Amino acid sequence: MAYSYEYPHPAVTVDVAVFTVDNGALEVLLIKRGEWPHTGKWALPGGFVEIDESLKRAAWRELREETGVHAGYLEQLGAFGHPDRDPRERVITVVYIALVPLDRLRFEAGSDAADAQLFAISELPELAFDHAKILRRARERLRDKLDVADIATQLMPAQFTLTELQRTHETISGTESDKRNFRKKLKTLEIVEPTGENRQGGPHRPARLYRATRSI
């Protein structure tokens, strides 16, 4: 069946950048493309928007189909629409960001993805389409929103120490924080609360465990 229009229409896709923090490194979930174009290259999971589904719903569906990941909160990064970004036809893509703590991130390649894997942002492989540019923008958005929206807490496991939270914050922002100022800010923002438990073991004295009080 063919669909016909009086003037040329672009195709619209969604792509999802799933970020996590693993041992102090910011990582992103990529899939290996199983189909033309850019076959065999790594890319953000994504695909075409169905004509009757919302953009966010499409992002959620494509992420699940290609990686098995059920995203919680998806934030829209924006639309990328350079006329030459896809060799097939004019394709405008709408990109979403998801933040998933490592201990809740389960994935496996599905649909037309040949593989799925986490990559450190500092050691990305060659990427398909304009996905390298998209990831740079996503990184900037994370940095910009860090203080406003306490993204770091979203990437933590259920319980964490303040030192672990500070390390995650530093990983995303790319800058070191002063320990005292960092803890003062946490107090002001009221974004964490003690769980009442301590992290035992190791050579150091036990550290208090905290949990997030809210998310963006």
Add this chain to the structure above:
Amino acid sequence: MAYSYEYPHPAVTVDVAVFTVDNGALEVLLIKRGEWPHTGKWALPGGFVEIDESLKRAAWRELREETGVHAGYLEQLGAFGHPDRDPRERVITVVYIALVPLDRLRFEAGSDAADAQLFAISELPELAFDHAKILRRARERLRDKLDVADIATQLMPAQFTLTELQRTHETISGTESDKRNFRKKLKTLEIVEPTGENRQGGPHRPARLYRATRSI
């Protein structure tokens, strides 16, 4: 001529929210629609993306055609794509924000716009499509970015007093600032510098005039 595709394609438009501050009120530039659908309703200026132009270029072109405004910096707010937002067909729109000081904002209705007018954000008319929702999001983006990007200075005329700048800041943020804290923050951010001149006249003592040192 007809354009044919193997699967249904959405149409893609761009819309532009041009903000300015007039006598302490945040205002947005709207056009009165001259064509179906929503004929006679007020709407953000915008229109269909040409198949070979970038999204930002389309936004710039549509704004110029419909209102005569040549936008400087356009920031993308994001894509809005609810399947039922347009009665014609599936239309996904990519929205841009422009900030223009009132003394540089010249506009007149053009193209398929029947009229063009500034409206206070607090007194918007009934809007076409989902443009009321889009404007709420745009307003949130301005608030979120205010501290990071000193948007307020972009909305000021070439020279302004610190009191005028504070009033604009308060207009966008919707909250009052403490005068002393506000000035302290300006100093930290280094976003304004004295011009060496003073505002004369009026019953008060002359106020020093400032200019912006940088923009986002």
